[in-house]
Amino acid sequence: MSAEKLHEASVSLVLDLEGVEKSFGANKVLQGVDLSIRAGEVVVLMGANGAGKSTLVKIIAGVHAADKGRIELEGKPFQPSTPAAAIRSGVCIVHQSINDGVAPDLSVAQNLLLDRLCNGETELFFRPGRARKQAAAIAAALELDLDLDRPVHELNLADRQLVSISRALAQNPKLLILDEPTSSLSQREAERLFAIIDRLKESGVAILYISHRMSDIRRLADRIISLRDGTITGTFEKPLNYEAAVHAMLGHAIEVTGQQVAQRGEALFCASDIRLKPTSDPFSLVLHRGEIVVLTGLVGTGKSALAECIFGVAKPAAGSFELDGIAFNPTDPGDAIARGVFMVAKDRANSSIIPGFDIAQNLTLPFLTRFSTAGTVRLAREKQSARAMIDALDVVCQSEQDVLSALSGGNQQKVVIARWLSQPSKLLVLDEPFQGVDIRARGDIGTKLRNTSDQRATLVLTAELDEALEIADRILVMSNHTIVGEHLTADLNMDLLMSQISGATAMAPSEIESLQSTYRN
Amino acid sequence: MPESPKAQPRFRDLAIRYGFLVLLLGIVIFFSIMEPAFMSLRSMVFVFQSVSITAILALGVTATLVVDGFDLSIGSVAASSMMAASYSMVIWGFSSVEAVAFCLFLGLAVGLFNGLLVVVARVPDLLATLGTMFLLLGLQLIPTAGRSIAKGMMLPDGSTATGAFDKSFLYLGRHRLWDILPVSVLIMLVLALAIWFFLEFTRWGRVMYAIGSNELASRLAGAPVARYKIAAYMISGVSASIGGILLAARVGRGDVSSGNNLLLDAVAAALIGFAVLGVAKPNAFGTLIGALFVGVLLQGLTMMNAPYYAQDFVKGAVLVVALVFTFSLTRAVRR
Numbered sequence: 001m002s003a004e005k006l007h008e009a010s011v012s013l014v015l016d017l018e019g020v021e022k023s024f025g026a027n028k029v030l031q032g033v034d035l036s037i038r039a040g041e042v043v044v045l046m047g048a049n050g051a052g053k054s055t056l057v058k059i060i061a062g063v064h065a066a067d068k069g070r071i072e073l074e075g076k077p078f079q080p081s082t083p084a085a086a087i088r089s090g091v092c093i094v095h096q097s098i099n100d101g102v103a104p105d106l107s108v109a110q111n112l113l114l115d116r117l118c119n120g121e122t123e124l125f126f127r128p129g130r131a132r133k134q135a136a137a138i139a140a141a142l143e144l145d146l147d148l149d150r151p152v153h154e155l156n157l158a159d160r161q162l163v164s165i166s167r168a169l170a171q172n173p174k175l176l177i178l179d180e181p182t183s184s185l186s187q188r189e190a191e192r193l194f195a196i197i198d199r200l201k202e203s204g205v206a207i208l209y210i211s212h213r214m215s216d217i218r219r220l221a222d223r224i225i226s227l228r229d230g231t232i233t234g235t236f237e238k239p240l241n242y243e244a245a246v247h248a249m250l251g252h253a254i255e256v257t258g259q260q261v262a263q264r265g266e267a268l269f270c271a272s273d274i275r276l277k278p279t280s281d282p283f284s285l286v287l288h289r290g291e292i293v294v295l296t297g298l299v300g301t302g303k304s305a306l307a308e309c310i311f312g313v314a315k316p317a318a319g320s321f322e323l324d325g326i327a328f329n330p331t332d333p334g335d336a337i338a339r340g341v342f343m344v345a346k347d348r349a350n351s352s353i354i355p356g357f358d359i360a361q362n363l364t365l366p367f368l369t370r371f372s373t374a375g376t377v378r379l380a381r382e383k384q385s386a387r388a389m390i391d392a393l394d395v396v397c398q399s400e401q402d403v404l405s406a407l408s409g410g411n412q413q414k415v416v417i418a419r420w421l422s423q424p425s426k427l428l429v430l431d432e433p434f435q436g437v438d439i440r441a442r443g444d445i446g447t448k449l450r451n452t453s454d455q456r457a458t459l460v461l462t463a464e465l466d467e468a469l470e471i472a473d474r475i476l477v478m479s480n481h482t483i484v485g486e487h488l489t490a491d492l493n494m495d496l497l498m499s500q501i502s503g504a505t506a507m508a509p510s511e512i513e514s515l516q517s518t519y520r521n
Numbered sequence: 522m523p524e525s526p527k528a529q530p531r532f533r534d535l536a537i538r539y540g541f542l543v544l545l546l547g548i549v550i551f552f553s554i555m556e557p558a559f560m561s562l563r564s565m566v567f568v569f570q571s572v573s574i575t576a577i578l579a580l581g582v583t584a585t586l587v588v589d590g591f592d593l594s595i596g597s598v599a600a601s602s603m604m605a606a607s608y609s610m611v612i613w614g615f616s617s618v619e620a621v622a623f624c625l626f627l628g629l630a631v632g633l634f635n636g637l638l639v640v641v642a643r644v645p646d647l648l649a650t651l652g653t654m655f656l657l658l659g660l661q662l663i664p665t666a667g668r669s670i671a672k673g674m675m676l677p678d679g680s681t682a683t684g685a686f687d688k689s690f691l692y693l694g695r696h697r698l699w700d701i702l703p704v705s706v707l708i709m710l711v712l713a714l715a716i717w718f719f720l721e722f723t724r725w726g727r728v729m730y731a732i733g734s735n736e737l738a739s740r741l742a743g744a745p746v747a748r749y750k751i752a753a754y755m756i757s758g759v760s761a762s763i764g765g766i767l768l769a770a771r772v773g774r775g776d777v778s779s780g781n782n783l784l785l786d787a788v789a790a791a792l793i794g795f796a797v798l799g800v801a802k803p804n805a806f807g808t809l810i811g812a813l814f815v816g817v818l819l820q821g822l823t824m825m826n827a828p829y830y831a832q833d834f835v836k837g838a839v840l841v842v843a844l845v846f847t848f849s850l851t852r853a854v855r856r
Contacts, residue, residue, distance in 0.1 A: 332743075333741050333742070334745055336743075350737055351738055352738050353738060354735050355734060357731065361727065365727075365739070365744075369724065376724075377722060377723065
């Protein structure tokens with residue numbers, strides 16, 4: 001092959017999308033997405049939760065069909081009707097959840113051949129010797145250094161991931177899609193993955209890499225594409241401007257709206273020298289009565305880990321909490337609740353709602369002691385309280401006896417929030433309270449939080465900057481499991497905030513302290 | 522059937538809610554017409570008596586089902602409790618109060634053991650209680666070297682047992698209050714009422730249902746999930762031991778082969794209970810009706826001279842119908 005021809009091949013488009021649209025019901029998830037990936041190129045797709053990343057990937061992978069738009073694979077129209085068809089055409093995906101990509105009870109060799117087995121491309125009888133030879137050939141080609149006879153469940157996560165990726169590569173893909181592949185890998189394990197990706201690039205595979213981790217993106221990206229609310233909000237070629245990419249992902253026209261003037265009270269909750277992981281940097285924070293503090297940062301930077309420590313689900317690696325001037329070390333959520341620390345957990349379907357219970361029963365669950373006499377639940381009192389909370393938060397329902405699973409997502413979330421607002425608290429932590437909530441419900445929830453905030457400290461965790469700016473008095477930025485910046489919403493330096501979120505600049509600890517001390521006075 | 526689109530869901534709701542009760546009523550009427558003696562008080566009391574032990578076990582299993590657990594050991598707990606009552610009275614010479622206390626303690630201990638296996642050792646519930654079931658089936662045979670226990674029995678060391686079943690103990694299984702109501706039926710009704718009240722109206726019952734529906738959410742709402750789960754297995758264990766006491770009092774000896782069918786019958790009753798009132802969840806009222814449903818069916822068929830060996834088939838058929846009702850019809854409407 002001549003050098004010229006080689007060059008031509010390396011710049012040829014592998015995947016080309018134009019004007020792809022997709023709706024689920026009234027919800028327009030993708031509104032005209034253009035995307036192209038060349039051979040031997042790593043394109044990083046960035047997008048916040050609900051931006052449409054996974055829908056886009058599912059369309060390319062043949063899980064969903066696009067409503068509108070043109071998709072071409074190597075210049076030919078591409079409309080895979082099933083995931084298997086997409087794989088046959090050379091599009092392979094490694095999913096975020098590692099265990100989705102492997103069959104844990106089978107050996108490494110059998111896993112490598114799994115797609116062939118499932119496609120019925122093998123002979124009638126499974127011949128272990130032959131299969132092992134085939135698997136060994138695949139492993140050698142990919143330089144996979146693992147014992148082929150070991151069952152996969154004996155491998156650590158990183159090796160499982162390698163098997164999962166190798167399995168995809170055994171199909172000789174033209175396009176490989178990696179969905180947050182490093183989310184459960186250590187730095188060293190990730191480095192191994194990057195080396196494999198480098199080799200694939202050289203061999204001309206096109207790679208679509210979905211991640212929030214700035215370190216991955218810096219290491220790998222040839223091009224960054226930011227997706228927000230179903231549209232491409234930015235395409236960044238080399239030299240890459242990471243901050244602009246984060247900006248494009250988080251908010252198109254972020255405006256600092258209603259500056260709240262909080263009636264700040266005394267310090268209510270203090271965290272001192274907290275280390276969320278043994279290796280992460282320590283940080284401290286103080287929350288005051290009456291203020292709403294938003295802790296923001298990309299997904300997976302440790303926000304939820306902090307919330308879990310405060311609520312007694314987990315213990316920090318080091319450091320101490322103080323509530324109302326008294327040491328606070330909750331042994332479990334029940335203990336935290338009894339001491340007046342409430343948490344609205346993220347992912348309401350799994351961690352908040354009792355689907356079979358009605359609204360009233362969901363509202364009173366943590367406070368049943370207060371609603372019962374001699375162990376018997378006072379149904380009339382429960383009903384009365386439920387009605388008051390339904391009115392207070394404008395929950396759309398027929399009555400307080402509606403089963404929760406019959407409500408819309410936004411209304412379910414209102415019920416969850418109402419649960420924790422129904423009784424007075426000292427500290428209320430809300431972890432991604434606006435997830436999967438439409439803009440109106442979001443407004444209602446924000447207003448209600450603000451109106452009830454004067455007697456407690458409120459800490460809201462969110463990766464979405466718009467939401468943070470809407471309700472915050474003060475914004476803290478988390479990166480790499482530590483707090484790297486602090487801003488008063490009233491005088492916000494947006495550029496600095498952005499660069500802190502993307503992990504580029506951390507405030508020096510002394511700066512934070514001075515900010516905190518000016519704030520205290 | 523010409524029905525307005527509005528009326529249809531309401532009819533369906535009603536059918537789901539009361540379908541099983543109407544079916545039960547229909548069966549009772551059918552048997553009364555075919556066999557007039559069926560409706561007599563004696564025959565009705567007999568139905569209640571025949572299901573009383575099954576129902577007591579089923580009520581216990583309902584408590585574990587509520588927390589999304591399962592207790593397969595109830596049958597062997599009942600059998601062990603029967604053997605323990607017999608052994609303690611015949612060989613150790615316990616009084617009836619001591620024997621009953623001993624059995625209840627045994628039931629609580631087994632429940633605690635099951636609970637710890639599930640919660641602390643993290644063994645899946647079905648497997649944990651299956652293990653306990655086996656353990657007890659074997660354990661109850663060891664003290665008597667595999668023999669049944671009766672008054673004046675020969676002991677493994679060659680001597681003769683000196684104790685006997687206390688009269689007041691046998692009273693539990695054989696006496697009829699006012700010459701009509703068997704004590705075991707009364708115990709069943711009281712227990713059913715107690716567990717129904719506990720599950721439906723107390724905060725503890727409420728939390729148990731919450732744990733069964735979404736364990737993580739309950740934990741994050743402050744519920745001490747582990748303690749509740751252990752408690753559920755202890756309720757199950759103690760109910761099963763009560764069943765065993767009544768069984769011992771009824772037969773008046775410690776029979777090694779008794780209680781074989783108890784597990785399946787009790788589990789069936791609790792599962793049929795999901796369908797009663799169409800709530801698609803374990804509940805005490807449903808469990809009692811489920812047990813009675815099977816009892817009525819068997820009594821009627823027996824009076825109509827159906828062969829005894831058809832009994833299990835009939836129970837199986839009822840269970841399958843109830844399960845289909847619960848899982849397809851009810852769920853379809855919920856959506």
